[in-house]
Amino acid sequence: MTDRTNASGASLALDGTAIDVVRTVWADALGLDDVDQDIGLFDLGATSADMLSVVRVLRQRWPRLRVVDVFDHPTVAQLAAFLEDAA
Template identity: 50%
Template structure:
């Protein structure tokens, strides 16, 4: 009864919550779904022990924690840190009261400064359907995931940049990715993975990105 459908894949939040419950730094956690212009995405809600994780520094580690046991499509792309989970009068999780995800922690975004940063932010806006992306926003924090990363690579290549998927994953903010971009007319040896964005993924490559599901 709790199953969700995210981009055509069936997801049961309880399975994700069971893995999160084993994380030593978490006091409590929940998983919900948020729908916006970019479509449906999973959102993880965390209550850290003694306030740990409030800065968001542990969130990438939390994603890696989940990827050890779950396929990529079951890893939330947005995270919200709470002081406590909302409960109903009966003491059960009140999913309807879970807040809207905000990857910036409520801070106003700093606008892009350079042409490259503006190009990156614009491509993210086109792919994710999220307005007001700032230079310090992280790709996964504003709703990105492994599947949508292919569209980002394609979008930036159309604007004349050389980019591979690895660079997108290791330079996750707008500013970091923009600084790592180079201009070029075609893919070179280090740029070869970018051809995946044009539908040239093999079955094994796609399985690695999606955790075995297509």
């Protein structure tokens, strides 16, 4: 099992394009330098705990984001497009 730090958002910049923000937050949560925007986040090794941490961070910018939205939009590209449409 890989040891990861949960996304706290404390040092992450949340101002930028939705795709850049979502990619950065997910990469941080997974302990990666970057994530492929078209691969499902659970396919990248995300856990439910990672997802909850990411939602908590992303809500700082998109307060209406729901956990189910991440399940419905499981890639960085899909979630970013959803967040742009919801803004």
